[in-house]
Amino acid sequence: xxxxxxxxxxxxxxxxxxxxxxxxxxxxxxxxxxxxxxxxxxxxxxxxxxxxxxxxxxxxxxxxxxxxxxxxxxxxxxxxxxxxxxxxxxxxxxxxxxxxxxxxxxxxxxxxxxxxxxxxxxxxxxxxxxxxxxxxxxxxxxxxxxxxxxxxxxxxxxxxxxxxxxxxxxxxxxxxxxxxxxxxxxxxxxxxxxxxxxxxxxxxxxxxxxxxxxxxxxxxxxxxxxxxxxxxxxxxxxxxxxxxxxxxxxxxxxxxxxxxxxxxxxxxxxxxxxxxxxxxxxxxxxxxxxxxxxxxxxxxxxxxxxxxxxxxxxxxxxxxxxxxxxxxxxxxxxxxxxxxxxxxxxxxxxxxxxxxxxxxxxxxxxxxxxxxxxxxxxxxxxxxxxxxxxxxxxxxxxxxxxxxxxx
Amino acid sequence: xxxxxxxxxxxxxxxxxxxxxxxxxxxxxxxxxxxxxxxxxxxxxxxxxxxxxxxxxxxxxxxxxxxxxxxxxxxxxxxxxxxxxxxxxxxxxxxxxxxxxxxxxxxxxxxxx
Numbered sequence: 120x121x122x123x124x125x126x127x128x129x130x131x132x133x134x135x136x137x138x139x140x141x142x143x144x145x146x147x148x149x150x151x152x153x154x155x156x157x158x159x160x161x162x163x164x165x166x167x168x169x170x171x172x173x174x175x176x177x178x179x180x181x182x183x184x185x186x187x188x189x190x191x192x193x194x195x196x197x198x199x200x201x202x203x204x205x206x207x208x209x210x211x212x213x214x215x216x217x218x219x220x221x222x223x224x225x226x227x228x229x230x231x232x233x234x235x236x237x238x239x240x241x242x243x244x245x246x247x248x249x250x251x252x253x254x255x256x257x258x259x260x261x262x263x264x265x266x267x268x269x270x271x272x273x274x275x276x277x278x279x280x281x282x283x284x285x286x287x288x289x290x291x292x293x294x295x296x297x298x299x300x301x302x303x304x305x306x307x308x309x310x311x312x313x314x315x316x317x318x319x320x321x322x323x324x325x326x327x328x329x330x331x332x333x334x335x336x337x338x339x340x341x342x343x344x345x346x347x348x349x350x351x352x353x354x355x356x357x358x359x360x361x362x363x364x365x366x367x368x369x370x371x372x373x374x375x376x377x378x379x380x381x382x383x384x385x386x387x388x389x390x391x392x393x394x395x396x397x398x399x400x401x402x403x404x405x406x407x408x409x410x411x412x413x414x415x416x417x418x419x420x421x422x423x424x425x426x427x428x429x430x431x432x433x434x435x436x437x438x439x440x441x442x443x444x445x446x447x448x449x450x451x452x453x454x455x456x457x458x459x460x461x462x463x464x465x466x467x468x469x470x471x472x473x474x475x476x477x478x479x480x481x482x483x484x485x486x487x488x489x490x491x492x493x494x495x496x497x498x499x500x501x502x503x504x505x506x507x508x509x510x511x512x513x514x515x516x517x518x519x520x521x522x523x524x525x526x
Numbered sequence: 527x528x529x530x531x532x533x534x535x536x537x538x539x540x541x542x543x544x545x546x547x548x549x550x551x552x553x554x555x556x557x558x559x560x561x562x563x564x565x566x567x568x569x570x571x572x573x574x575x576x577x578x579x580x581x582x583x584x585x586x587x588x589x590x591x592x593x594x595x596x597x598x599x600x601x602x603x604x605x606x607x608x609x610x611x612x613x614x615x616x617x618x619x620x621x622x623x624x625x626x627x628x629x630x631x632x633x634x635x636x637x638x639x
Contacts, residue, residue, distance in 0.1 A: 194576030380613030383572050445569045446618055
């Protein structure tokens with residue numbers, strides 16, 4: 120384990136070090152005693168939702184390094200990384216917020232901060248972690264080092280009867296200027312928190328559309344786009360010009376067509392902007408939508424295998440990978456962005472929940488929940504490289520997200 | 527906690543419309559029951575939570591599930607709830623299977639609240 124730096128040490132120092140390592144080894148497996156000197160740039164985590172555990176993975180060696188348990192209810196859990204990419208923040212369904220050290224596999228801090236949460240974001244300066252809560256609806260902010268609460272911002276709105284209600288919060292992302300943006304499901308609003316100063320400043324955008332279910336922010340951090348469940352179309356906020364308010368895009372992509380029953384809400388997190396085009400899942404249709412990212416007009420609709428959930432671009436923007444809602448969730452389709460055609464249909468296993476590309480995109484890792492495995496593909500040949508055993512794997516998150524806006 | 531009156535009435539209407547020959551059919555195979563259980567906790571769970579404690583959809587504790595008749599609950603599963611994100615599952619489930627899920631939610635529900 121210390122092979123990497125042993126040769127650099129003077130011979131006299133080798134022996135005691137080796138003795139310490141041996142002792143540590145004999146002492147058993149309590150918290151890794153000597154952390155291997157290594158970077159975190161090729162690490163990542165796989166959420167194992169049934170067991171409430173996290174597998175720490177190495178994408179260079181393509182193996183599971185460690186497993187962290189005791190993270191609570193991880194159904195629909197998501198993960199963000201600290202600015203130094205050493206720690207992972209895990210947002211559990213049960214309101215648990217945990218901070219895990221990727222190198223030691225320890226849970227350094229853990230708080231139960233609400234009754235039911237859905238995800239979170241790390242601020243531009245890395246100092247804050249924000250959590251989106253369903254119950255009670257709102258956003259809480261924490262110090263990213265200590266997980267001490269910094270602010271509690273209830274997601275309140277006035278309903279049709281004039282009464283103040285709290286709304287579930289979805290689509291929380293970080294934005295440039297140490298801001299956070301999120302949407303209110305029941306309220307149909309987008310809120311913007313500015314954390315540039317000492318106290319949070321909240322700006323509300325009302326009547327943005329019916330039932331925003333998730334949102335994304337473009338790679339530059341300029342456009343925040345919420346998908347609408349209650350109607351066709353998406354709501355867009357230009358963060359360079361928030362004074363212009365929220366505008367509707369692709370308002371009639373399904374006009375005159377009956378929607379299929381939606382067995383699973385699509386996700387927008389894998390925001391896909393490729394070659395001046397935005398690739399998005401259509402709600403209730405077996406289609407991926409292609410929009411012009413300059414004027415947001417609809418440029419095309421690509422027929423696919425089922426109702427798309429994640430529509431994610433390979434980092435070089437040449438391919439889009441798509442997974443699907445139940446019951447068509449046993450395949451992944453690969454679309455060529457140039458021809459807009461499906462070029463491959465892959466079968467990684469039952470219940471494919473998530474996909475993640477390595478930072479430069481040579482591999483795609485795919486979780487197949489009901490087959491208890493993660494399948495690693497070579498994205499050039501579209502052939503399987505290896506598969507890793509993992510119990511009910513769902514979200515896969517690699518540390519390069521630490522340095523990308525909104526991820 | 528009872529569902530809103532209009533929902534209860536529409537459920538009642540649906541329940542009456544549902545032909546309930548299910549009990550007379552051959553019982554579901556153990557394999558199919560296992561699949562339904564996975565469906566319930568994993569796929570229904572994507573909105574209602576894997577522990578049924580809720581998510582974008584409401585929580586499904588035993589008390590709430592028993593506010594419905596078993597037929598009414600099965601009908602709700604098959605036809606969905608108008609005006610909400612709850613879809614009808616009739617394209618994927620038979621009446622017998624929906625009744626099995628309703629029975630499970632009412633009697634084998636791990637969320638005993």
